[in-house]
Amino acid sequence: MxxxxxxxxxxxxxxxxxxxxxxxxxxxxxxxxxxxxxxxxxxxxxxxxxxxxxxxxxxxxxxxxxxxxxxxxxxxxxxxxxxxxxxxxxxxxxxxxxxxxxxxxxxxxxxxxxxxxxxxVMYLYHPLLQKAQRLVKAGAIGQATLARAAFTFFLDRLHDVRWKPDLGGGSLWDVGSYPVSFIRWMVGEPEEVFGWQTLSAGGVDTAFAGILRYDNGILAHFDSGFRQQFYLQAQVTGTEGTLTLKRPFLMTPESHLVLQRAGEEERVVAGPAQDPYRCEVEALTAAVLDGTPLPVPLDLSRANVATLAALYRSARAGKPEVIPET
Ligand SMILES: NC(=O)c1ccc[n+]([C@@H]2O[C@H](COP(=O)([O-])OP(=O)(O)OC[C@H]3O[C@@H](n4cnc5c(N)ncnc54)[C@H](OP(=O)(O)O)[C@@H]3O)[C@@H](O)[C@H]2O)c1
CATH class of the missing domain: 3.40.50.720 (NAD(P)-binding Rossmann-like Domain)
Incomplete structure (x- = not known):
């Protein structure tokens, strides 16, 4: 215990x-x-x-x-x-x-x-994300060629920490970390990124739109924001089909996958509904007590931070940024 x-x-x-x-x-x-x-x-x-x-x-x-x-x-x-x-x-x-x-x-x-x-990053511990990754790796949508993701909401709390640049505020660090981690979870690490941001008077991004480019030709795009209505999107599409994570990120009991191919649409679940927060607590417990590998090891967190930081650099510089080799 x-x-x-x-x-x-x-x-x-x-x-x-x-x-x-x-x-x-x-x-x-x-x-x-x-x-x-x-x-x-x-x-x-x-x-x-x-x-x-x-x-x-x-x-x-x-x-x-x-x-x-x-x-x-x-x-x-x-x-x-x-x-x-x-x-x-x-x-x-x-x-x-x-x-x-x-x-x-x-x-x-x-x-x-x-x-x-x-x-x-609770949603990545949910079994639906393992399932989505397995389906794409197994060729369920043919060859993945494009990913799309988004997380926006209207931040109406005036004194929220998300408005403060010195506390690591901004929509990309906050909700933008979900679409970026989803894209990387599904199609791997990009070579280069390009971002545009809209800044608040206080200096945090209230909207961020970004593109990730892969050496194998895959492109991905995402957006995040604090001044838009609530909207979530997470999808990978390829030469033979499209896989969409419905109700993504928050992983409510209604969250599920939809696999579209050859004019057919299939609803995919991964067992009974699960609380993603409980999944992350149990994953950490298993790693400590039994040495079970973490589903989200620190090298994945490192790569996410590298991508987010490169996106901010790109938005400031107004040009694409290569993700540094490590
Ligand atoms: N995974 C998810 O689903 C999810 C959802 C929401 C947020 N988050 C993450 O959780 C973290 C907290 O977000 P939140 O919205 O819950 O934040 P919050 O309600 O503003 O709470 C932050 C807490 O940090 C402490 N704190 C220490 N120094 C502070 C400072 N200078 N200014 C303000 N608070 C300070 C305060 O606790 P005391 O006063 O008690 O010390 C405060 O209650 C963020 O990193 C966010 O990205 C994750």
Whole structure:
């Protein structure tokens, strides 16, 4: 049994708390906040046994095995590394970091401490994503030649961390990480990217549109944004068919695949509905307790950060950016 602690009282915790409680081999034991009163009120509200009034205290709590990090994006790398240095396993929210150099320091910290670190890009832990990848690899749509994906919503909270450049705000780092990771999950790593962005007065992208180019001729395009109505898209198309992930990313019970080929349309599921947050908690648990390989290992998180960072560089420079060889 692994004992989990929450690092912050973020809104996203509302998804993780029931998932940790439902998961095999996991137990929720503590929460930390920058503010002691907030930590205590939160612990009472959610029935969490222990509350800490600063983040360090959670990291040195001997009764915590795994730390879930739901801080603003700019703090992910620092607190993931600090948790690893205290011997804690880590599930850190997406994006894992804001630069490849930060991911490399996270990988070093995991290796030195002998702990498991995973990025909480929850939808990739859902069995439908494994199924989608297998279908495309097996040639269900012939040769994949194009991918399309999108995640936009209307961000109406004025003081949200997503509006703040110094906290790693911006639509690409936030919801854009989903379409970009989907494209890479389905068709692999691009050679080159090109992006355009619309900036807010405060300096974060409120819309981002990008293109990924592959040496084998595949092209992919995506968009993300904060000033559009809610819209999700995830699709790969090829010489003989098209595979669409319906209700993608959030992975509700209605999420499923549609395979279109030869004028026929087939609905594909992957067993009973599953909570993607529970899937990621159980994947991390299995990696720690049984050494089971993570479905989303750190090299995939590293490649996602490399692609997102190159897209931002491209948008700033107004020209395509090659993804650096590593
Ligand atoms: N996988 C998913 O489905 C999903 C969905 C939404 C968000 N996320 C990710 O989860 C993370 C948190 O997002 P959220 O929307 O839940 O954030 P949020 O509600 O704004 O919470 C962020 C928390 O970080 C702490 N914090 C520390 N320094 C802060 C600072 N300078 N400014 C503001 N808060 C600070 C605060 O907790 P204390 O005051 O208690 O210390 C705050 O509650 C992001 O990385 C986001 O990308 C993932």
């Amino acid at each position: 692994l004992r989990w602690g929450l690092l912050s009282t973020a809104r996203i915790n509302r998804r993780l708390i029931p998932a940790i409680r439902a998961a095999e081999g996991a137990e929720l034991v503590a929460v930390a906040s920058r503010d002691r009163a907030r930590a205590e009120a939160y612990a009472r509200q959610w029935g969490i046994p222990r509350a800490w009034g600063n983040y360090e205290a959670l990291l040195t709590d001997p009764q915590v095995d795994v730390v879930y990090i739901s801080l603003p994006n700019s703090l992910h790398a620092e607190w993931t590394i600090r948790a690893a240095q205290q011997g804690k396993h880590v599930l850190c929210e997406k994006p894992l970091a804001l630069s490849v150099e930060q991911v490399d320091r996270i990988i070093d910290a995991a290796e030195s401490a002998g702990v498991v670190i995973a990025e909480a």
